[in-house]
Amino acid sequence: MTTSTTFAGRPPAIRLSGVGKRFGGTGRSDGVLAVHGLDLVVEPGEMVAFLGPNGAGKTTTIDMVLGLSQPTSGDVSVFGMAPRDAVSRGLVAAVMQSGGLLKDLTVRETLRYTASLFAASRPVDEALAAAGIGDLSGRKVGACSGGEQQRVRFAMALLSDPQLLLLDEPTTGMDVEGRRAFWATIRDDAARGRAVVFATHYLEEADRYADRIVLIAHGEVVADGTGAEIKALASGRTVRAVLPGADLAALHRLPGVERATTQGDMIVVRTCDSDAVARYLLTETGARDLEIETHGLEEAFVTLTSDTRPQATSTEGALA
Amino acid sequence: MSTLETDPATRRVPPLGGFNRTLLGIELMRVLRNRRTVIFALAFPVAMFFVFGSGDQGEQKVGVGNVAAYIMVSMALYGGALIAAATGAGVATERAQGWSRQLRTTPLHPVAYVLVKALVALSAGVVAIVAVNVVGAAKGTVDLPLGAWIACGLTTLVCILSFAALGVFVGYLVPGENAMQILGPGLALLSFLGGLFIPLDQYSAVIRDIAYWTPMYGVAEVARAPLTHELPWFAIVNALAWLGLFVAGAAWRMSADTARV
Numbered sequence: 001m002t003t004s005t006t007f008a009g010r011p012p013a014i015r016l017s018g019v020g021k022r023f024g025g026t027g028r029s030d031g032v033l034a035v036h037g038l039d040l041v042v043e044p045g046e047m048v049a050f051l052g053p054n055g056a057g058k059t060t061t062i063d064m065v066l067g068l069s070q071p072t073s074g075d076v077s078v079f080g081m082a083p084r085d086a087v088s089r090g091l092v093a094a095v096m097q098s099g100g101l102l103k104d105l106t107v108r109e110t111l112r113y114t115a116s117l118f119a120a121s122r123p124v125d126e127a128l129a130a131a132g133i134g135d136l137s138g139r140k141v142g143a144c145s146g147g148e149q150q151r152v153r154f155a156m157a158l159l160s161d162p163q164l165l166l167l168d169e170p171t172t173g174m175d176v177e178g179r180r181a182f183w184a185t186i187r188d189d190a191a192r193g194r195a196v197v198f199a200t201h202y203l204e205e206a207d208r209y210a211d212r213i214v215l216i217a218h219g220e221v222v223a224d225g226t227g228a229e230i231k232a233l234a235s236g237r238t239v240r241a242v243l244p245g246a247d248l249a250a251l252h253r254l255p256g257v258e259r260a261t262t263q264g265d266m267i268v269v270r271t272c273d274s275d276a277v278a279r280y281l282l283t284e285t286g287a288r289d290l291e292i293e294t295h296g297l298e299e300a301f302v303t304l305t306s307d308t309r310p311q312a313t314s315t316e317g318a319l320a
Numbered sequence: 321m322s323t324l325e326t327d328p329a330t331r332r333v334p335p336l337g338g339f340n341r342t343l344l345g346i347e348l349m350r351v352l353r354n355r356r357t358v359i360f361a362l363a364f365p366v367a368m369f370f371v372f373g374s375g376d377q378g379e380q381k382v383g384v385g386n387v388a389a390y391i392m393v394s395m396a397l398y399g400g401a402l403i404a405a406a407t408g409a410g411v412a413t414e415r416a417q418g419w420s421r422q423l424r425t426t427p428l429h430p431v432a433y434v435l436v437k438a439l440v441a442l443s444a445g446v447v448a449i450v451a452v453n454v455v456g457a458a459k460g461t462v463d464l465p466l467g468a469w470i471a472c473g474l475t476t477l478v479c480i481l482s483f484a485a486l487g488v489f490v491g492y493l494v495p496g497e498n499a500m501q502i503l504g505p506g507l508a509l510l511s512f513l514g515g516l517f518i519p520l521d522q523y524s525a526v527i528r529d530i531a532y533w534t535p536m537y538g539v540a541e542v543a544r545a546p547l548t549h550e551l552p553w554f555a556i557v558n559a560l561a562w563l564g565l566f567v568a569g570a571a572w573r574m575s576a577d578t579a580r581v
Contacts, residue, residue: 010328066425086428089331098366099418104353109346116342117426118330163328244576 011080012165013195014065019074021060021219034060035219039076042197044163047190049210050199058199058217061167065197066094078080078164090118090160094152097169103142104193105162107133107152110141111159119159131155132181138222165189171205183209198262207231237294239275241287243267321420337429339436344443347436350410351444357406360504361448365399366455368517378461383548385464390547391574392456392464394516397543399448401483402507402534407441408487408570409499433535441484442477450530478541479559483507484565486535489498492573531545535562 019038024031031286035057042048050058063069064076067083078086086092102110108124115121126135131151136144141152150173157165165186171179187209190196200206207227215223215230223230238256246267251260256273267287271277274292281287334340351357369392378388414420423433453473456462464472490506491499511517513527514536520528531537537556546552 067425068421081328085333086328087425088333089328090427091328091331094425096418096422100422102350102414102417104350105346112342113346114426116340116346116433117334117338117423117428119334119427160426222449 008175011077012041013046013079014040015080015202016040016061016065016073017075019061019064019071019076021064021069022056022072030080033219035064035071038219038221040214040221040224042164042195042235044195045190045193047187047196047209047211048198049206049213050197050216051203051206051213052199052216053108056216058216059168060219062168062197062199065164065166066092090120091162092164092166092168093157093160093162095150095157095168095170096196097172101141101142101149104283105141106137107139107141107144107155108137110152111137111155113160113233114156121159122161124159127155127158130158130185132178132185145265147175147178150174151182153186162194164195164197167196169200170198171200171202179205185320236270236272237292239269239271239274239277239281239290239292241267241281241290243281243285243287246285251277251280328421334427337432338427339345339429339432343428344436344439347440348443351407351440352447354406356500356504357403357444358363361403361406361444362451365395365442365448365452369395369452369455370459372517378443379463383550384468385547386462386463388459389464389469389472392452392462393476393547394540396408396449396452396473397476397479397540398507398511398516399452400445400480401511402504403448404441404480404484405487405490405503405507406438406500407444408484408489409491409503411437411488412429412499425567438481438484440522441481441487445477445480449473466494468546475546476543479543482535482539482559482563482566485563485570488570489566489573492570507536510534513537514540516540532558535566538562539560 002273011038016038019035020033021035021040022031022033038057038061050061052058060069064071065083067087076083079091081089083092094309102113105113111124112315113128115124115127125134125137129139131154133148133151133155136148136152139148141149144152150170154170167186170186171182186196196208198210211226213223213225213227213230214221242265244265246262248260248267249260251257251267251269254271254273254276256271256276258270258272260267260269262268269277278290278292281290372391378386378391382390383546392482420433424430439564450473453469461490487503490503493499494502511536513531515531516536520531520537523531532554535558538555538560540556541548541551541557
């Protein structure tokens with residue numbers, strides 16, 4: 001699934017082994033378990049999307065990879081080192097969703113400030129040009145629009161030529177054109193060996209730009225694969241038909257059926273073998289008005305991250 | 321497009337935890353570019369020196385110098401304290417804006433950051449102190465031996481560190497960028513009470529007794545000691561106690577905030 005052969009012999013960009021993070025645990029209470037038993041390897045050159053609902057543990061995970069917080073259990077390594085060591089060497093950079101800028105500095109001053117902190121850095125003008133804001137260098141950061149500020153953060157992240165780039169909702173506030181240009185630059189970099197991990201709420205963005213999607217929910221990886229594989233997981237289809245007094249137990253016994261429910265006279269069956277359900281309904285029952293519906297990534301996202309997660313464990317097993 | 325060394329094993333860590341002159345220069349420029357800071361910490365003390373340091377009484381002897389010198393040192397302390405407090409308050413603002421978190425994703429070591437802020441507070445303090453002193457020298461009414469002049473500048477510089485800590489403390493207590501709206505008038509009031517603007521012997525006994533307990537009194541006596549050659553023991557206790565209190569307050573608020581990064 002990945003391009004690890006190209007970088008044989010090198011440690012992975014990210015390795016999370018059994019990582020858990022608990023917040024606010026004291027003697028009396030256990031606190032909140034934000035992440036538990038997270039196992040994940042990201043190789044150099046991979047472009048990975050972290051997808052998951054709010055509170056799923058995406059930002060907690062990114063914080064641990066950046067060394068901003070420590071796992072309460074398990075081990076985090078970045079290029080085979082402790083996260084903080086990788087950050088000190090300019091190997092990791094992050095683009096945060098909001099904040100993290102001084103409004104009273106100009107764009108160029110912000111870049112010079114940041115560049116001065118690294119042992120070696122690319123020229124400021126080059127980073128500005130790469131982020132598409134060469135014409136903004138004299139402007140005060142506070143006078144920049146949300147999308148422009150996001151590019152300032154991006155330019156800052158490029159200064160140390162990081163081998164791992166972490167992006168938290170990177171295109172928030174960008175217009176369509178800016179978004180396209182942004183991803184073109186990122187993909188360019190990934191092609192030259194930089195690992196990119198981005199958290200996003202834009203499912204379409206994850207599907208279109210990531211080589212690999214890691215679905216996180218309730219602090220766990222619930223699915224891990226390409227966009228097509230993730231879609232196939234929940235590919236389950238939904239079969240609907242009008243069938244008064246349906247025998248739900250019989251439907252559940254059919255191969256591939258995940259869930260069968262009724263909505264009035266209508267039955268709704270989620271299955272990965274829609275043919276079997278359709279054949280059964282049309283030959284052995286009086287069902288009519290039968291419809292079969294396929295799911296997009298959006299549906300997969302909801303299915304895999306919902307609270308009930310009927311097939312979460314089997315999903316994980318299938319792809320791990 | 322240029323790329324740096326891509327092999328993780330050969331990447332270097334910056335020396336001194338990321339501390340460097342560019343960083344120091346930009347941070348100092350930020351303080352001196354703030355219009356409010358420049359007006360209240362540079363222009364205002366200079367103007368006050370002109371108002372209070374003029375007239376015949378400026379010629380009167382005080383210690384090894386004269387009254388004009390006494391007022392010059394007092395105004396330099398006021399300006400320096402204000403600019404140091406503004407720098408300190410900036411730490412909390414930067415944290416609120418997420419800049420501290422951003423810096424944590426760079427090689428900059430937290431100790432180097434605190435060191436930069438302390439040096440910026442001192443450097444900006446030097447600018448404020450020098451501004452008043454240059455005007456004092458140019459005006460020609462100040463009588464102060466060179467050695468005592470330099471000594472006063474140095475004692476003043478040490479004393480303003482106390483207010484850098486106060487700035488950090490107040491910055492954390494008052495959310496947003498409004499800390500200076502409390503620190504500005506607050507320091508002016510403390511300066512009146514501490515005898516920076518009006519000598520304490522002009523006050524009634526009651527107010528003077530209160531003044532001995534306020535934070536500007538101790539540092540003012542310490543800063544002027546090379547000139548007056550007088551330093552009551554309770555002024556030293558006052559200066560050290562308030563320094564301890566402000567540093568403890570700043571450390572307390574900062575550590576309470578660290579959990580969130």
